[in-house]
Amino acid sequence: xxxKVDRNAIKFNQVSIAVVSTAAFLADFPLLAGLLAVVxxxxxxxxxxxxxxxxxxxxVLPPGWLRPNIVDDEAAPHRFAQGxxxxxxxxxxxxxxxxxxxxxxxxxxxxxxxAMVNVVFDFCAGCFVxxxxxxxxxxxxxxxxE
Amino acid sequence: xxxxxxxxxxxxAGVAALRLLLRWRSARYRVRSAADLVPRGRPRPVxxxxxxxxxxxxxxxxxxxxxxxxxxxxxxxEVRDVDAAEQPxxxxxxxxxxxxxxxxxxPRGRIVAINHGVTRWExxxxxxxxxGVRPPARVRSQGA
Numbered sequence: 001x002x003x004k005v006d007r008n009a010i011k012f013n014q015v016s017i018a019v020v021s022t023a024a025f026l027a028d029f030p031l032l033a034g035l036l037a038v039v040x041x042x043x044x045x046x047x048x049x050x051x052x053x054x055x056x057x058x059x060v061l062p063p064g065w066l067r068p069n070i071v072d073d074e075a076a077p078h079r080f081a082q083g084x085x086x087x088x089x090x091x092x093x094x095x096x097x098x099x100x101x102x103x104x105x106x107x108x109x110x111x112x113x114x115a116m117v118n119v120v121f122d123f124c125a126g127c128f129v130x131x132x133x134x135x136x137x138x139x140x141x142x143x144x145x146e
Numbered sequence: 147x148x149x150x151x152x153x154x155x156x157x158x159a160g161v162a163a164l165r166l167l168l169r170w171r172s173a174r175y176r177v178r179s180a181a182d183l184v185p186r187g188r189p190r191p192v193x194x195x196x197x198x199x200x201x202x203x204x205x206x207x208x209x210x211x212x213x214x215x216x217x218x219x220x221x222x223x224e225v226r227d228v229d230a231a232e233q234p235x236x237x238x239x240x241x242x243x244x245x246x247x248x249x250x251x252x253p254r255g256r257i258v259a260i261n262h263g264v265t266r267w268e269x270x271x272x273x274x275x276x277x278g279v280r281p282p283a284r285v286r287s288q289g290a
Contacts, residue, residue, distance in 0.1 A: 002206070025150060071210075109154075124244070124264075127203060134198070135231075
């Protein structure tokens with residue numbers, strides 16, 4: 001469903017995710033990755049409770065550091081992508097506390113890299129994967145469009 | 147800490163290398179002719195806009211950018227929507243790897259650029275030299 005979406009809020013969210021994930025890796029602080037997973041899971045379930053959205057609206061917007069960029073968009077895919085990010089981060093945190101450091105940090109950094117690629121290059125990794133799976137015949141067209 | 151910084155540098159280098167690889171791949175497809183896709187009676191640039199019905203960025207980001215391009219340069223460019231899932235042959239012809247993607251073809255049928263991902267109207271106009279801004283000679287394709 002098309003609605004009004006602040007694209008700068010989405011970009012701020014993505015940059016925040018990348019920064020916190022990278023900081024967790026640099027500081028070798030798995031708990032931070034786990035906390036980020038919880039923050040994203042909450043934001044996915046209840047967007048109004050999003051921590052980064054709150055920071056954007058209460059701290060970043062008032063002084064004019066960023067200005068809203070309101071466009072027609074669909075919120076659902078962004079929430080879905082955030083949910084996927086939360087899942088990867090949770091998986092990474094579980095791997096880290098289980099002693100699988102390489103796998104855990106790989107999952108955490110994957111979230112950071114994909115978020116930054118989207119911000120910097122406008123490249124939707126989810127779209128890429130979906131398109132390739134569909135070309136490979138692993139995803140069928142919706143019945144209504146066949 | 148130093149080893150972790152090194153990992154980050156390597157990841158950044160990897161992303162940059164992937165981007166260069168994609169650019170090189172696009173360049174290989176760009177040497178082919180697309181003269182058959184240029185309108186015959188009145189040759190003008192063509193932008194092929196590859197999308198799929200379920201691609202949200204195609205609808206919410208790429209389509210408005212293409213509409214803005216047409217609004218600013220009516221009669222000077224033609225935009226054709228292509229369902230990449232319906233026409234896989236055409237998508238393969240240009241090495242389309244994701245949607246949205248745009249293929250920019252000049253009036254002589256030369257492929258000027260193959261853009262993977264959302265491309266803003268300003269960039270498309272520059273690739274077609276419509277806005278007086280000529281793109282750098284070697285930087286005419288983008289992607290991750």
